[in-house]
Amino acid sequence: MIHNTHFAQYIPYTAMHFVTGTWTDTAGDVSGTIAKHKAANTETSVVTVPIMIPSNSIALQGSKLASIELDYECETAAATSVTAVLHKIVRGADGAAAVASHPTITQDLVAAVAAAAHDEHKIVVTLTTPVWIDNDEYYLCEFSFVCGAAVTIDVFGAVANFTARM
Amino acid sequence: MIHNIHVSQYIPPTLFHIVSATAAITHAAGAVSGTIAVNRGAANETSVVTIPIMIPSNARALQGSKLVSIEVDFINGTAEFTSHTFVLNRVTRGADLGVAVVDAITKTDSVAATASHAVDEVKQVVTLTIPEWVDNDCYYLLEDTIVAGAGGGTCKFLGAVANFTLRL
Numbered sequence: 313m314i315h316n317t318h319f320a321q322y323i324p325y326t327a328m329h330f331v332t333g334t335w336t337d338t339a340g341d342v343s344g345t346i347a348k349h350k351a352a353n354t355e356t357s358v359v360t361v362p363i364m365i366p367s368n369s370i371a372l373q374g375s376k377l378a379s380i381e382l383d384y385e386c387e388t389a390a391a392t393s394v395t396a397v398l399h400k401i402v403r404g405a406d407g408a409a410a411v412a413s414h415p416t417i418t419q420d421l422v423a424a425v426a427a428a429a430h431d432e433h434k435i436v437v438t439l440t441t442p443v444w445i446d447n448d449e450y451y452l453c454e455f456s457f458v459c460g461a462a463v464t465i466d467v468f469g470a471v472a473n474f475t476a477r478m
Numbered sequence: 479m480i481h482n483i484h485v486s487q488y489i490p491p492t493l494f495h496i497v498s499a500t501a502a503i504t505h506a507a508g509a510v511s512g513t514i515a516v517n518r519g520a521a522n523e524t525s526v527v528t529i530p531i532m533i534p535s536n537a538r539a540l541q542g543s544k545l546v547s548i549e550v551d552f553i554n555g556t557a558e559f560t561s562h563t564f565v566l567n568r569v570t571r572g573a574d575l576g577v578a579v580v581d582a583i584t585k586t587d588s589v590a591a592t593a594s595h596a597v598d599e600v601k602q603v604v605t606l607t608i609p610e611w612v613d614n615d616c617y618y619l620l621e622d623t624i625v626a627g628a629g630g631g632t633c634k635f636l637g638a639v640a641n642f643t644l645r646l
Contacts, residue, residue, distance in 0.1 A: 314646040316538075316541065316646050318541065319534055319614075320537065320542075321532070322531075322532060324617075326492070326495050327493055337496070339497060339526070341577065342578050342579070383571055432572055432576060432577055434572065434573055434576075471535075476534075
């Protein structure tokens with residue numbers, strides 16, 4: 313049995329889902345990096361990170377999701393807030409809808425203060441109780457960017473931290 | 479302990495990042511029925527294609543993935559390009575309020591920049607001179623700068639494969 317508590321998976325922004333706002337692919341501020349750029353506008357944009365790590369149909373095997381990190385930048389001005397929510401999606405059987413629930417998490421940067429400041433950010437979302445991922449479910453980490461008229465946003469990528477057991 | 483030196487990860491073109499001034503970037507069927515591609519439309523301009531290397535990393539040294547090489551499949555169509563130039567970057571993520579740091583990784587290309595331009599199917603293999611264990615604070619981006627030249631050719635990206643050692 314392999315049990316490694318230090319695994320991580322990079323999730324590029326190209327795998328993420330962006331709703332509301334004008335988002336474009338662009339080069340990052342640092343040469344050689346990539347980013348999704350949101351144009352300035354007063355609105356709330358939602359960025360959803362699909363957590364792409366292995367699951368397992370046997371209990372207590374596969375991946376135990378512990379935390380998710382998102383790298384982004386509030387450019388030009390501070391945002392109003394940046395708030396994370398984690399969704400657990402249990403896939404539906406044929407003919408049935410999926411069921412969503414919301415595991416308890418904490419984010420290390422305060423939504424309307426440190427997370428929204430005009431600067432580059434690495435926000436860490438930690439599950440209160442890490443979860444083993446069943447093959448009939450997946451996780452989506454949603455970040456709501458509440459933006460005023462002046463702020464632009466760059467999203468660079470995410471990392472999921474987990475235990476791998478095989 | 480699992481130590482497997484033959485693990486690979488397919489990276490679909492839907493994860494690629496393509497920036498070009500005017501060329502249309504679209505999802506398209508591949509040349510072979512049943513395959514998929516991201517197509518860079520004809521334009522006499524330079525485009526930059528960045529491939530995120532999605533393999534596991536690890537917070538402990540000498541565990542997780544040791545990146546060895548990356549293969550990229552693409553098709554140059556319509557007209558010859560001037561060149562495809564590949565650069566492999568390691569991005570070390572910044573702490574909160576810090577910027578990322580990028581280092582170019584020494585590597586070799588199986589197809590030279592000036593030889594990858596012909597109208598043909600190309601399999602470029604980028605091999606790290608010194609394979610690297612991937613830390614959880616780092617990720618890798620393979621960048622292909624396409625210089626189209628006067629012909630303004632099209633280019634279909636079919637996907638990439640990262641080859642690595644997996645140690646658990």
